[in-house]
Amino acid sequence: MTDASTLSHMNIKDMSRRWLKRGEGGRLHAENIPLHHIADVVGTPFYCYSAGALRDNYARLKAAVAASGVSICFAVKACSNINILAELARQGCGMDIVSGGEMARALAAGTPPERIIFSGVGKTRAEIHGALEAGVYQLNVESQAELDIVAAVARETQIRAPIALRVNPDVDALTHAKITTAKKDSKFGIAIGEIPALYAAASARPELRMVGLAVHIGSQILDLTPFRDAWSALAGLVRRLRDDGFSVERLDLGGGLGIGDDIQAGPDLAEYAAIIAATVGDLGCKLNIEPGRWLSGRTGVLASEVLYVKQSAGTPIAVIDAAMNDLMRPALYSARHPVLTDGPARAVEPGSDDVCRIVGPICESSDDFGKYEGLGTVLAGDLLVFDNVGAYGAAMSSTYNSRDLVAEVLVDGERFRVVRRRATIADALQLEQPEAWHSKKNPVG
DSSP states (O other): OOOOSOOOOOOTTTTTOSSEEEOGGGOEEETTEEHHHHHHHHOSSEEEEEHHHHHHHHHHHHHHHGGGTEEEEEEGGGOOOHHHHHHHHHTTOEEEESSHHHHHHHHHTTOOGGGEEEOOSOOOHHHHHHHHHHTOSEEEEOSHHHHHHHHHHHHHHTOOEEEEEEEEOOOOOSSOGGGBOOSTTOSSSEEGGGHHHHHHHHHTOTTEEEEEEEOOOBSSBOOSHHHHHHHHHHHHHHHHHHHTTOOOOEEEOOOOBOOOOSSSOOOOHHHHHHHHHHHHTTSOOEEEEOOSHHHHGGGEEEEEEEEEEEEETTEEEEEESOOTTTOOHHHHHOOOOOEEESSOOBOOOTTOOOEEEEEOSSSSTTOEEEEEESOBSOOTTOEEEEOSOSSSSGGGOOOGGGOOBOEEEEEETTEEEEEEOOBOHHHHHHHTOOOOOOOOOOOOO
């Protein structure tokens, strides 16, 4: 994912992808299953995930941070399919959630509630009530107003609420403005200077059990310096609170660890782990991280068929059957995903530029995935594959333009299965069957 104007045809070997590979005739395989075979069975477009890659990513990250005793909670918002969550839960991964719906998904996937962290800036009373009743690990609270509501719900349920205050350290994550979450004007968290007084006041409330602090500075972070800055600030805050006589048992270090592509390498895990150890490793706190994209992003692809090829100002335009409702990130963040052809790239005619613009069928100019180099001549009927879409892909999909909700497929070795069926217009129309009319009640008196 890069903001470069064009992307070259990706070399899978260079990407160190063991699950996405080319077989005979250059046909793409997900683990041991040809993608065109899945397309024949399921239809296009569809998301395809690798169970093996997901397990491998979790094992690699767990090993990297093991020396500091860090626990991992997957950011459910990145990829909320319960089958993906279940794969991670079976490995011992916890879940970071931001809604009651995500809590229901995490629990349905087999995640023990004591491995669930409830984040988010706008929790409702019902969500807080459900979280306390379920027995989640902690609630990350983001304002005085939210703290008051949590305390009220805790009194009602007679369940003492485990609370971590989310700190806004005013650190620029050096990522896209729409996925930066810890600058002073962000809607997220509590200004770091306000934390000591709020922590002290909250510690005096019998309904609340103050367990620690949380921070999350943004998403798709490739330069690790902002992590060092934020966690160093967090460590200083812990020491101040302890000097004031308060207990700080836990630190939630947030997520945001980015992934690389064929243009820019991803962060080094050893360096990431070393920064954790150097900044907060000596505090004696229980540590959590909340990766989303890093765990699932590179485990998924989106396969789409080319419907038509047209010309515009000398540039071929491939109109595909996937659209912005299936993969929103390009329209929302100007994000770009590497694109692969299923089969060998065809040579272009002599004198022609090897550039193809890829667009979807939605009636919006923003339904445009961009210009790509190195794909060769693209023809109707070809299968094109967007890479690095296992995070914030299907989770953001919709039925805009009354299109079907995209299907999801999970591959594991030599087998695959549909893990979210394609929801059709017939399904959508059923949701819109009207209920009985309600009439205005007559005023009393």
